[in-house]
Amino acid sequence: MSYLIEAKHLSKVFKDKESTVFKKKEIIAVDDVSLTINRGESVGIVGESGCGKSMLGKMLVGLTLPTKGSVNYDGNEISKLPYSEIKKLRPRLQPIFQDADSTLNPKFTVKKLIEEPFVINDISKSDANQRIDELLSYVNLGKELYGRYPHEISGGQRQRLGLARALSLKPDFIVADEPAASLDSSVQAQILQLLNQMKSNHGLGLVYVSHNLRIVSMMTEKVNVMYLGSFVETGDTQDVFDNPVHPYTKMLIGSVLTIDGDKRKLGKTKVFGEPPDPKNRATGCAFHPRCDCCTQICKEERPILKKVGDKNRFVACHNM
Amino acid sequence: MKKEKLLEVEQLNIKFTTSIGDVNVSDNINFTLNKGETFCIVGESGCGKSVVALSLTRLLPENAVINGSVKFEGFTISDLDDKEFAKIRGQKIATIFEQPMSCINPVMRIGEQIAETYRANFKCSKKEAKLQALKKLEEVKLPANRYNAYPHELSGGMQQRVMIAIALACNPQLLIADEPTTSLDVTVQYQILELLQELKEKYHMTILMITHDMGVVHDMADRIGVMYAGNMMEIAERDAFFKQPLHPYAQELLNVVKDPCHYTIPGTVPNLMEIFSGCPFEPRCQKATEMCKTYKPENSVRDERMVRCLNVIPN
Numbered sequence: 156m157s158y159l160i161e162a163k164h165l166s167k168v169f170k171d172k173e174s175t176v177f178k179k180k181e182i183i184a185v186d187d188v189s190l191t192i193n194r195g196e197s198v199g200i201v202g203e204s205g206c207g208k209s210m211l212g213k214m215l216v217g218l219t220l221p222t223k224g225s226v227n228y229d230g231n232e233i234s235k236l237p238y239s240e241i242k243k244l245r246p247r248l249q250p251i252f253q254d255a256d257s258t259l260n261p262k263f264t265v266k267k268l269i270e271e272p273f274v275i276n277d278i279s280k281s282d283a284n285q286r287i288d289e290l291l292s293y294v295n296l297g298k299e300l301y302g303r304y305p306h307e308i309s310g311g312q313r314q315r316l317g318l319a320r321a322l323s324l325k326p327d328f329i330v331a332d333e334p335a336a337s338l339d340s341s342v343q344a345q346i347l348q349l350l351n352q353m354k355s356n357h358g359l360g361l362v363y364v365s366h367n368l369r370i371v372s373m374m375t376e377k378v379n380v381m382y383l384g385s386f387v388e389t390g391d392t393q394d395v396f397d398n399p400v401h402p403y404t405k406m407l408i409g410s411v412l413t414i415d416g417d418k419r420k421l422g423k424t425k426v427f428g429e430p431p432d433p434k435n436r437a438t439g440c441a442f443h444p445r446c447d448c449c450t451q452i453c454k455e456e457r458p459i460l461k462k463v464g465d466k467n468r469f470v471a472c473h474n475m
Numbered sequence: 476m477k478k479e480k481l482l483e484v485e486q487l488n489i490k491f492t493t494s495i496g497d498v499n500v501s502d503n504i505n506f507t508l509n510k511g512e513t514f515c516i517v518g519e520s521g522c523g524k525s526v527v528a529l530s531l532t533r534l535l536p537e538n539a540v541i542n543g544s545v546k547f548e549g550f551t552i553s554d555l556d557d558k559e560f561a562k563i564r565g566q567k568i569a570t571i572f573e574q575p576m577s578c579i580n581p582v583m584r585i586g587e588q589i590a591e592t593y594r595a596n597f598k599c600s601k602k603e604a605k606l607q608a609l610k611k612l613e614e615v616k617l618p619a620n621r622y623n624a625y626p627h628e629l630s631g632g633m634q635q636r637v638m639i640a641i642a643l644a645c646n647p648q649l650l651i652a653d654e655p656t657t658s659l660d661v662t663v664q665y666q667i668l669e670l671l672q673e674l675k676e677k678y679h680m681t682i683l684m685i686t687h688d689m690g691v692v693h694d695m696a697d698r699i700g701v702m703y704a705g706n707m708m709e710i711a712e713r714d715a716f717f718k719q720p721l722h723p724y725a726q727e728l729l730n731v732v733k734d735p736c737h738y739t740i741p742g743t744v745p746n747l748m749e750i751f752s753g754c755p756f757e758p759r760c761q762k763a764t765e766m767c768k769t770y771k772p773e774n775s776v777r778d779e780r781m782v783r784c785l786n787v788i789p790n
Contacts, residue, residue: 203660203661203662204660309743311743339519339520339687339744340519340687340689340728340731340732340735341519341727341728341731341739341740342743343731343735344731344735344736344738344739344740345739347735347736348735348736348737348739351736366660366661368661369690370735373734373735373736374736406662407661407662409665410661410662410664410665411661411690412661412664412665412668412688412690412691412693412694413690413693414689414690414692414693414717414729414732414733415733417714417717419693419694420694421665421668421669421672421694421695422669422672424665426662426665426666426669427666428662429630429632429633429662429663430630430660430662430663
């Protein structure tokens with residue numbers, strides 16, 4: 156069976172602002188990442204801010220082109236297609252962003268915003284209208300909101316409008332980039348349930364990008380842990396969360412405060428350091444300055460993803 | 476052992492007068508802080524939790540109408556005039572906020588900002604203030620060579636540490652932390668919370684923490700207050716609360732946090748401009764009865780536990 160999305164050796168490199176003619180400086184946002192997504196599968200990407208997880212998401216839906224590597228969607232290599240062809244694929248590959256507000260034109264009403272995808276893709280008005288009613292009832296937005304502007308509806312409603320817009324053209328693949336991060340827990344739950352429902356009803360592939368590990372553990376089947384542009388651990392979500400192998404994964408999972416159990420977690424895990432700066436990448440393993448089991452080889456040689464155990468688990472660490 | 480009370484808030488009512496009507500953000504709130512404990516106020520956005528915290532140090536804008544009494548160490552501070560109150564703010568009660576960048580001066584070196592706070596409150600030489608500031612930097616685990624750094628040169632976590640250093644410059648007895656870690660990564664949040672816990676024990680501080688994150692509450696709190704639409708719905712000790720929350724809102728909130736993929740609280744947070752004839756949570760409450768629509772629930776208190784619901788009596 157072929158994959159819905161197959162990304163091979165993706166890299167994204169930016170030129171640093173401080174770069175001069177004599178001294179070239181680069182910022183490597185994503186570094187040699189490969190990943191596959193099947194239909195009806197949800198894959199999580201987790202990591203601290205600045206690790207390149209959003210950039211990876213953008214490359215997967217073709218919003219930005221990779222510097223190196225390729226993204227294959229249903230037999231089409233997105234990075235090699237001319238713009239006009241990419242535009243034809245856009246309805247099938249949809250992003251959902253954290254800040255729905257910034258994706259909604261403040262001068263458009265709710266009705267106009269939801270109509271927009273249909274207008275752009277030349278879909279007849281009667282078809283569009285039927286679909287719009289369907290969509291808005293699906294995401295639980297009432298008709299009384301049609302005439303309102305984005306600033307007149309609540310954050311949760313804006314996020315649901317974003318979901319409706321992403322769903323409007325029946326995509327096969329959705330990248331949800333922190334879709335519920337800025338919302339209150341009760342509203343967050345509504346969005347997550349809607350996403351789950353969408354996934355199971357429409358059989359779409361879902362990439363869930365987030366720094367909230369608890370939600371990723373509930374929403375996804377596979378998870379990729381990212382540190383400074385590359386994956387350090389990938390595997391089945393349940394397996395990774397129950398038994399993390401990479402020291403970074405351990406630290407990340409250890410620092411999530413939950414309400415499960417009676418005991419307090421503070422002071423139990425050793426957590427050091429700050430999210431790293433992609434401009435000053437450490438030599439060898441990028442995580443070594445923050446790692447408590449760092450050895451000489453970690454400072455010199457960069458680890459690659461190696462299979463661990465009999466399950467689908469890959470870890471990039473010298474000291475396993 | 477009887478606990479010593481540091482702060483007593485009684486019958487606190489706050490409303491904002493605006494051109495389109497009054498907004499009631501605090502409705503008869505009562506709570507006390509015991510010395511040396513961490514009290515967490517938790518609630519969804521717009522429930523009034525930050526406003527309550529800001530009112531304690533009189534940082535609210537001019538259109539806020541505040542009624543009620545606030546006692547600090549048995550001394551009523553709500554009657555003081557602004558000049559006298561300025562001695563309490565900073566020296567006795569300090570605040571840290573969610574966005575450190577909007578609270579620290581972007582064109583002043585961070586060390587000087589810490590020293591300035593010290594000099595503003597105690598008469599001392601510049602040299603001594605600098606020594607104190609260096610000491611504070613060490614306490615919040617920033618290297619001394621960062622004394623001359625500007626805020627934009629620091630990461631978000633380090634900025635929050637500077638903010639804590641400024642707040643602690645005068646060794647306050649009460650630290651109000653308003654969503655101190657909301658904008659930070661989990662790993663940095665963990666370290667900041669550890670730091671707060673450590674400093675709390677070192678200085679026997681009392682912390683009033685405002686947050687919407689139940690995970691943070693679970694780890695930091697000794698006692699918890701749950702707010703909804705300007706009402707304090709439940710106050711309980713941490714263990715008892717997580718074992719069995721009593722108010723229907725608190726129960727549903729915990730369910731949603733535990734399992735967001737299967738639970739939701741239907742409906743939305745009410746508009747605080749309307750005046751509730753009954754319980755503000757009634758439209759979303761599954762246990763609501765006819766009575767809840769017409770009668771406002773009163774606080775029912777037993778031992779350390781308070782619940783504001785017609786259908787629940789603490790036992």
